[in-house]
Amino acid sequence: MEETEKSKAYRGDFPVRDENVDNSFKYEIANQVGGEGLLRCLKCGACSGGCPVGSVIDYRPRKVLGNVLLGLKEEVLSSDQIWLCAACFTCEERCVQEVNFTDVVTVLRNFASQEGNAAPGYVAMAKMVMKNGRVTARTQLVDKMREQLGLPPLQDPAIEQLNHIMNAAGLKRVFEAQKEREDESE
C-alpha cells in the first residue's frame, strides 16, 4: 500500500474554543444583502480548488466560509484572509451551491471595516477619494496626455458633496474605528 498523505498544519489551523464561538455570527452575515448564500455552503472545496490567489499563496475561500459558519467572528474579522480575495468571481462560477463567495466576502469586509479592521490599503484608497475625488491623484502628466488625445480637460470633483455622500454611507465611522484601533495598539 502506498503511503497516505501526511496532514500538515497550515496557518489558520487553531483549536476552536467555546468562548471564541459566536453562534449568531453566520446569521448576521446571511441577513445582509449578498450574504444569503452563506448558509448553503457544503465546504466541498470547489472554490479553493479553482482560486487563482490560492494557487500561489496560502488562501482558501473554503476556510473563510468554514470559519464564518463555525462562528469564529473575531478570527474572521481581524484576519487578513478576507482582504486577499481578488474578486475574480471564479469561485462563484464553480460553486455548486450558489454561495456567491465574492458577495459574502464583501459583507465580511464591511463588518471588519466597522470594527476598525479594514486593510490599510483600502483605507488609504478611501482617504485618497475623499481628498481628490479620485482613486489616484490628478497629475500634470495626465492632463497633458488627455490634451494630446484630444480629450476634454478633467473637471474638478465636487469634494464637498462627495464627502457628504461618503459620510452618509458610513465612511466616517470606518475612519474613526480605524483610528481607535490604531490608538489601542499604540
Place this chain on the structure above:
Amino acid sequence: MTVSGEKTSLQSMNPLETALVIGGGVAGMQAALDIADQGYKVVLVEKTPSIGGVMAMLDKTFPTLDCSACILTPRLSEVSRHPNIELLTYSEVTGITGKAGDFRVKVLKKARGVLIDKCSGCGECVPHCPIQVRNEFDQNLGYRKAIYIGFPQSTPLVYTIDKENCIKCELCVKSCDREAIDLTMEDEMIEIPVGSIVIATGYELFDVSVYHRLGYGRFKNVINALEYERLINASGPTGGKLMRLSDGKIPRSIGFVQCVGARDVQKGVPYCSRVCCMYGIKNAVMAKELHHDIVKNVTIYYADIRAYGKGFEEFFNMSKERFGIKFIRGRVGELEEDNATKNIVIWAENTETGEFLKQEHELLVLCPGILPPKGLKDLAENLGLEVSIDGFIPISYPASNPVDTDVPGVYVAGCAESAKDIPDSVAAGSAAAMRASITLARGGDI
C-alpha cells in the same frame, strides 16, 4: 398460451391479458419476465436495435466485481426466448390513449432493413459493407459498419442497417444467402391494445463537456466513466486493454473526478446520482486489478463518498486498504494539459488538510451523474403524467407505492423514476411487474 415461434398478431391482443413494458434495460427486462412468468403477454418495446440497456456496456458491477455481461446475457436470451414476450426492438412508443385495462399504444417500428425472421446473425454481410462509422455502443471509441450489431451478444441477434449512413450499394444484399436484407423496408406504425404499462426508459449520462474547466472534448486524455468502461471491457474497442486516447499507452497514474453533473445547483442537477461514488471506486479498483504492475497511482477526487448500500462501505475500505486507492476530498477546480506529454494537471484543495494540490495524471476519468433520458417528458405527457422538477417520473408515495405513477395502470421501474443502481433497478422492475399484473388480474380496476 402460444408456443414459442408461433406468430401472434400484436394488433389483436387481448388488452386484459397484455402488458406493455417501455425500455429493454435491466429493469424493463425484469418487469417483462416477471409479468410473462405469470402467464400474461408482454410487449417489450426497445428504442435501440438490442435489449440490454446500459448494463450491457458495463464491464464489472459493484460491489462484488461480478462481470456485468455474465449476469446480463443469460437474461437477454431468457427474454428473447420467452413464449409470452413479444420483443419490439428498434421501435418507439409514440402515443398512448385509453385507461387502465384498455390502453391503445401506438408504436413506431423503425425500418431496420433486415427481416427479423430470416436473419440468423451470421455476419456474412459485414465484410461486404464499405461504410465504417463510429459505434455508439462503444461510446464512439470503436467502429462499426453501416450494417451492424452493437455488441456480440446483441439480442435479438439480427443485424440493423443504419439508414443515415447506408449508401444503398446493395453489396450486403448480394452477400446474404438467406435473402434477409430488404433495403426498401419502411417505418411501420402499429397500434397495440394493452391493459397496463411499465415505464422503464432508463437514463442518460450528464454531458460532462458542460463543465468547460474539466476539459472534456478539449483534452484527449479526459474521458467519461462510460468510455472508461468500454476501454476496460474485453469486448470493447481495445479488447480490454486500458489505454489513454492520446498515445495508446497504459497510464501510470489515473485520476477520477466525482460529482460531475451531480449535486450541482448551478447546473440544474441538485440531486445525488447515487451510483457515481461506487462505480468510481469500482473503476479505480479495476485499473489496479488489470494493470497493477503499471498503474501506480490511482486517486479519486470526491465531495463525499456515499457508500450507502449493502457491502458498499466494505468495498470502499477494501479499495483503500488492499488496492491502495488514494482518496482526496475536494472538488476539482481547474485542469491543465501538458502540451508535450498530454498529461493532465489538476488543481484541487485537499479539504481535509487545507493543502492546495497540483497533481499530474496521465489519464483523467470524469464520473458523470444521471439524467432523465431525452424524450421522457414527451412520453409522460402522452400518458397524462407530469415529470417532476428533476425531470424524472414522479411516484404517488415513496413509502407505500414506490412504483405507482399518478395514472392508474401505469407503473415505473428503474432509472426512469430516479437514479438507481442495478439491484435497486431489478427490484423496482419486479415490483412494477407485480403491480402491473394486479391491474390485469382485476380487469383494469385498481
